[in-house]
Amino acid sequence: MLVMGKTGYYLLKATTWIIHLFPLRVSYLVSDLFYIFVYYIFRYRRVVVAENLANSFPEKTQNERARIEKKYYKNICDIFVETLYLDRMTLSEGKTCAKYVNPELLNQYLDQGRQVVTYVGHCNNWEWYCNLPLFTHEKCYGVYKILTNKAFERFFLNLRSRFGLILVERAAIFRQLVSDHQKGIPSFSSFIFDQTPRATELHHWVRFLNQDTPVVLGAEKIAQKLDTVVLFLHSRKVKRGSYEVKFILVTEHAGACPKFEVTDKCMMLLEQQIRAQPEYWLWSHRRWKHKRAIEGENNTSVHSLE
Numbered sequence: 001m002l003v004m005g006k007t008g009y010y011l012l013k014a015t016t017w018i019i020h021l022f023p024l025r026v027s028y029l030v031s032d033l034f035y036i037f038v039y040y041i042f043r044y045r046r047v048v049v050a051e052n053l054a055n056s057f058p059e060k061t062q063n064e065r066a067r068i069e070k071k072y073y074k075n076i077c078d079i080f081v082e083t084l085y086l087d088r089m090t091l092s093e094g095k096t097c098a099k100y101v102n103p104e105l106l107n108q109y110l111d112q113g114r115q116v117v118t119y120v121g122h123c124n125n126w127e128w129y130c131n132l133p134l135f136t137h138e139k140c141y142g143v144y145k146i147l148t149n150k151a152f153e154r155f156f157l158n159l160r161s162r163f164g165l166i167l168v169e170r171a172a173i174f175r176q177l178v179s180d181h182q183k184g185i186p187s188f189s190s191f192i193f194d195q196t197p198r199a200t201e202l203h204h205w206v207r208f209l210n211q212d213t214p215v216v217l218g219a220e221k222i223a224q225k226l227d228t229v230v231l232f233l234h235s236r237k238v239k240r241g242s243y244e245v246k247f248i249l250v251t252e253h254a255g256a257c258p259k260f261e262v263t264d265k266c267m268m269l270l271e272q273q274i275r276a277q278p279e280y281w282l283w284s285h286r287r288w289k290h291k292r293a294i295e296g297e298n299n300t301s302v303h304s305l306e
Contacts, residue, residue: 009151016087024241027081034077039070045284049073052283056209071279075124078240083127087159091134094163098128098235098243103135105247109229110138110186115177117223117254118231119266121194122282123273124243129190129233133164139180139187141166143173174222181226190233191219193263194270196287204260205292206267209274212292213267220254220263227255230262232269237280 019027038044049072053065060068082097089097109116120126133140142165147153157167168176173189180187195216197203202214223230230250238244250265251257274281 007151009154012084012151012155013087016084019081019084020088024082024085027085028078028240031074031077031081034080035074038077039073044073048286049283052287053278055211055288057278058210068279069283072281072283075237075280076282076284079125079127082125082241083159086127086130086162087155089162091163094131095134097241098125098131098245100132100135100245100247102247105249106188106231107136107138109252110136110188113184113186115181115186115226115228116188116231117219117228118188118190118233118247119193119219119250119270120190120233121270121273122192122285123270123277124235124237124280126192126235127160128243129235129245130160130165131163132188132190136188139166139185140164141168141173141176141187141189143168143170143189143191145170170218174225177222177226177228189222193219193266194282194287196285196289199290202290204263206264208267208271211288213288214290214292215263215267217260217263220260223254223262224257224259225255227253230254230266232266234269234273236273237277 019030039046046069049069050065053060053068057065057068086097106116106118120129130142142160144157144160144167146169147156161167168189177187177189193216197214197216201216204217205212205214207213222228229252232248232250234246234248236244236246248269250262250269254262
């Protein structure tokens with residue numbers, strides 16, 4: 001298994017080396033080819049995507065949802081080649097791949113010595129947001145989940161940290177932030193929050209994209225215990241290879257917010273973002289595999305923001 005792991009890692013590195021022999025625009029020709037195989041031949045999770053779109057957008061016609069589906073698969077293939085390209089991306093390319101329109105909002109809180117927690121969804125190419133350390137002078141943490149495939153984990157850790165992002169496993173991030181807090185060290189932490197909780201962690205549900213949806217609460221718990229600033233990262237795909245990123249203030253003091261309020265606001269902002277450009281969210285994820293059996297006391301609605 002160790003040999004296979006090393007082989008897999010070096011195969012990935014070799015692939016990124018080949019891709020970077022050519023301009024990124026040439027890689028998009030590879031993406032177009034991948035799209036044909038993924039969508040038409042392998043039909044990767046087509047049933048899951050179609051079901052998610054139908055449940056999320058019942059007001060749209062079947063043809064409208066089919067167009068979103070095809071655009072989604074084209075985008076996910078773009079993300080694949082862009083992510084591999086990231087491994088050898090130059091510093092100048094790193095500064096322009098995802099453009100932050102208001103980094104001063106983040107930096108003003110860091111300059112005050114505050115800790116900032118940012119909610120990030122699986123929209124556009126979330127891997128390219130690892131360039132954020134190029135726009136701030138303080139510590140930037142990326143929270144990740146340990147992968148079972150160690151070759152892939154090693155590859156992605158190297159990939160995501162190439163511009164200075166510090167990767168911290170999710171079980172260790174609270175200890176790290178407590179330590180920074182005690183030392184008076186300001187920091188930025190990004191949490192991917194639109195994931196599916198474990199079956200044992202279904203403690204809060206929201207109405208999201210027309211469906212009862214369980215939410216992950218780890219980021220909120222940390223933010224409230226440390227009374228951090230909370231930002232939402234809103235992104236928009238301008239064109240292939242170009243993303244616009246904006247920080248939206250959710251609260252300056254998470255510790256003063258009622259329970260679930262921070263997460264509810266971020267889920268509402270995420271729904272707004274998805275409805276604006278639905279083809280750029282991760283529809284192949286089995287986001288609604290857990291179904292709500294009975295009405296509970298924490299039934300918070302996320303209103304439609306069309």
